[in-house]
Amino acid sequence: MRTDMRLLLAVLLTLSIQPVSGQNRQNFYNVDAELKVSGAIEEIIMESRYAGSSPFLIVILKDKQTEQKYFIEIGPAWFFEYDAHKGEILTVVGSLRRPMGELPLLIARKVTFRGETLVMRDKYGFPSWRGGRGRGRGWRRGRRG
């Protein structure tokens, strides 16, 4: 019975295989590498981060304590309700990734901006904009490390 189930699963998996392009290994929310940074926005970028997703709001922020610059992935632009500008102060709690040869990437979980805090992801990194049960899902893959 169990062998039959395994065979069935193997067949199902084989049938379900769909070709997608390579997944960047750095672009996931690592719950073991959380960091808090705070500083002024130096640059605002809108770009597509995951296949099939709407453009994400990206900011380059200089931490006021360490002077380190971070490439911060905030979330879909539509989900971030504010119109941010250069020079505005942003505090971000997120997961730190260190892509080779680029600015450290911080995937935001909580963003404090203009005195309000937005929860972008839950403590395991589940994106808040994906809502709860029954929302549409699709395969996502990172684009930038």
Added chain:
Amino acid sequence: MKRTRLLLFFVLPFLGVVLIFLVLSSLDRRYNRLRIEELVGEQLHATAEILSVNISHLLSEKVSAEDIFALYAGEENIYYTALLDEKKEILAWISQFEGYLPLSLHSDSGKEAWIIESPAGRIYNVFTSFRDAEGRQYFLYLGYSLKSLEDMVRHSRNSFWVILGLILITGMFVFGGFYQLQKRYLDKEEEAEEQKKQKERFREISAFTSGVAHEIKNPLNSLSLLFELLRKQVPLDLKEDIALGKKEVRKIAGIIDQFSASLKPISLQRERIRLREIVSEAWESLPAVRQDNPVSLEVEIKGALVLLADRRLLVQALSNLLQNALEATGEGEIRLSAKAGKGGTTIWVRDSGTGISAQAAPRIFDPFYSGKKQGMGIGLYLTKKIIEAHGGEISFTSQPGRGTCFRIMIPGE
């Protein structure tokens, strides 16, 4: 059994059944959930094993980890998958949610399987290791959606509520029906008990009244004789007063006779009698009342209607009805009509008098109940007793201010 106890007698077992159902159902659902989780775990481990073999093979073929994972996207129930090297560095991963890969090498380290809650539902996580053909160690991390399980649990919960609802509704009807039946039975029992008490009380009153009547009658007879003797000896101017005294004594004796008659069980002496004769006799027996109430009697009896009845008692019954009609009418007309039918003879006595009030209606056949100032409340009681002794029935309709109609039915031979 009191009403509250009766209610509890039916409600408590029902609530007990519902409670047992709730507990058993809850235990059953919990058991099923755990069992299904266990089965899902087993299947997921099996899946991880198959994937490990496939990935190991592809790695041996020098296919990059990212390209391998690109091949494995698409399984709806697998929310995320990651391949880690021997240092547990992530080589490749895929996820259905942007950047969502909830693996913590600090807190989840050493675990092979665990479940996490997410806004997308519960996720079963498996972390297994395998080696490729060259002996290098890898780790495979899988997150499997328990949505199907949750759908089953939700479906089971919905079924549970539907079944519980059905049980409650059915129980309400069944136990409600039992309760109503039992209540009706108890009501009748109470009614019978009440009637029994009333009969007992009436029997006691009867015995007492018969005794009193007997004791009074003897001195009254003596008193009557004394008045008779006195009347002969007193001067002429006192004779009238003595006669009045004697009349009052006779009146008292008459009342006592009526009381005694009402208390005695009726024994019938049936004979074939013409109804017209009975009516005439009853009417003639009321000279004093007729004198006070100038009312005419119209009799409508088709043919020579003959009854098998006790003449004396039937005269008394009709006489009582006619007397009541006379007293209620004052002026006008009383109609007595009769008709023979299949079941027997029906007699109607209609008057155009004051009628019977709604309050008095239920009690007019009760002994010692009277709506009149001078009545003793025995006439209608006796009439009913007489008619029922003949196997018949008596009823009435009345409109206050417009008159009353009594209906007597006496079964045929």
